[in-house]
Amino acid sequence: MAARPGTLERASGRRRRSWVGWRFVAPFMAVFALVFLAPIAYAIYLSLFQNRLIGGNAFVGLDNYQRALSDPQLWSAIGRVALFLVVQVPVMLGIALVVALAIDSGRLYGKSFFRISIFLPYAVPAVVATLMWGFMYGSRFGLVGNINDALGTSLPDPLTPSWVLASIGNIVTWEFVGYNMLIFYAALRVIPASLYEAADLDGASQFRVITAIKLPAIRGALVIATIFSIIGSFQLFNEPSILQSLAPNAITTYFTPNLYAYSLSFAGQQYNYSATVAIVMGLLTMVVAYVVQLRGMRKER
Structure with a gap:
């Protein structure tokens, strides 16, 4: 039985329309494949090979x-960034949340000034920020040394093995408090005013408004900021890499997984194993971030 002409035309029109969307996303897909998928595929390819002296x-x-999986240096680096994540991320997000709530309260004088002042460190490049703090940490040439000389005190050296991780945490917190504050503040600004009016009619205190309205409303923003911070912690590289020249005895080549992979590749010429370390860390970061996201979504329900 022959198909009706109208049916063929409609089918042809649907096929043409189905390709319209692909034409729009084709430029993005091409760039995405070139700068994201291709490097990952090449890293996986490298991780399956080994450059041997013979063969x-x-x-x-x-x-x-x-x-x-049996490399003690890699596991030492993972443990270090895990400790960094467990301590630094809650401190940073806690400070950012308190600042965002203070600015959103409407009781802070000059909130525009404080908002831009707290966000400003995020605009400073990580290299510049680390160099600045690194020289302030100096016990012989920096702020710590000047304070010790002026007051006759003996403040602990921030660049010793015992304190260097906390010093890096201070730098990262200074850099990213403003960024996370802006995420929280943006989420607070879209809370319906009717909720505040209802709370005011019920005689709710400011603390009750925060716990019953504001925090539940920005839970999604908290989850997003936590995931970003987890990814950033596992990718820790710039700060220890720059401070390594100032504290060579405290920051080793395997201080963080990314620094370890960099040293393997560019100093040890072990490209295959370096790619393996990168893939392992990528998978570990993905799993941890996914677990955090699932827990955050479960709490929202």
């Missing part, structure tokens, strides 16, 4: 991953 670049399958 050259040979396929070894999952041998590099087995080596990574």
